[in-house]
Amino acid sequence: MLGTQFRTGSPIWIDLGSPDTATAAAFYGAVFGWEFASAGPETGGYGFFQKGGATVAALGPLTEPGARSAWTTYFRADDARATARAVAAAGGAVRVAPVSLGESTFAQLTDPQGTQFAVLQSAQGLQRASEDDTLVWVELHVRDPQAAIAFYRGLFGWRAQEMQAPGMTYQVLSIGEGDQQEGSFGGVAPLQDGGQDARWVPYFAVADADTIVAAVGDNGGTVLMPAANVPGVGRIAWLADPAQAVFAVLRPDPRQM
Incomplete structure (x- = not known):
């Protein structure tokens, strides 16, 4: 069962890229009862969906040219940079090269069949999973x-x-x-x-x-x-x-x- 004890390959994070974050926040608030908390002005509008004070997802503006609104699943990687290299070597693509934020590193990737996903090298992730509205x-x-x-x-x-x-x-x-x-x-x-x-x-x-x-x-x-x-x-x-x-x-x- 999906949980919050993250191991290699576990879904560890999920975020929504939206052309209108205010409308998205209002929509998911009405549907799931989520509250949106900004990560700060320096993050360009990125922030966290929370339920009962715990982070259950995230939301940010679209940043890639031509991107459409979509949810992105992040999987835990032991080494995000090595995983990005492995994706490219296997016929996939690195859409956003590994970026380090504090003690975490993430990369945005595409598998060989065109499916977008991401990896996150971090000990921290979603705070709740496998319960209502998560x-x-x-x-x-x-x-x-x-x-x-x-x-x-x-x-x-x-x-x-x-x-x-x-x-x-x-x-x-x-x-x-x-x-x-x-x-x-x-x-x-x-x-x-x-x-x-x-x-x-x-x-x-x-x-x-x-x-x-x-x-x-x-x-x-x-x-x-x-x-x-x-x-x-x-x-x-x-x-x-x-x-x-x-x-x-x-x-x-x-x-x-």
Whole structure:
């Protein structure tokens, strides 16, 4: 289960790049009850989404030319600079070269299938996860799941376990040490036809997926997939915020917790 005891390859941070941070902060405040706290004037508008005083995500303005609003998942790296070099050597791209901020170093990267992600070399990360209104799962959608698994296994040592899902074969990802089920944090699914881009999709745990779907519609967002039950998983909905950044929500099946 995704937690806050970060090991190599764990999701450690997540942030939203938005063309209108004020609107984004208001939207996620209305949907999840998050409060936005600025990181200071020197950060160019970057800041933290907090729930009960704990950081659960972050928000900042778009900084890359031509970038579209999107959530970015950061994975913990033992050496961010070495990981960036490995991505380039494996056919991916380094969009933002490693940057050091205090005792932390991050880099913005793209895998060989065009999926954007990031790495963070740090002992600190999200302060809450796998509880209501916090990150609970990350899901990779790509044309070639097996090639993607091989790429990320080379970076982080991830393991993958196949499971059958409605209409597809789904791969459950876990970090490369310890109990595989306990260390699971995400999955890989084949990209569906229809012109979708390869991407990592964050799932946020919620107490009531239908209530969240209604709140998204009431606050200028878009319902991409209405809430539906997935056997053995829970109740899921796919959504987009007013700037069309995609995310999902999950009311976990209590039998799986």
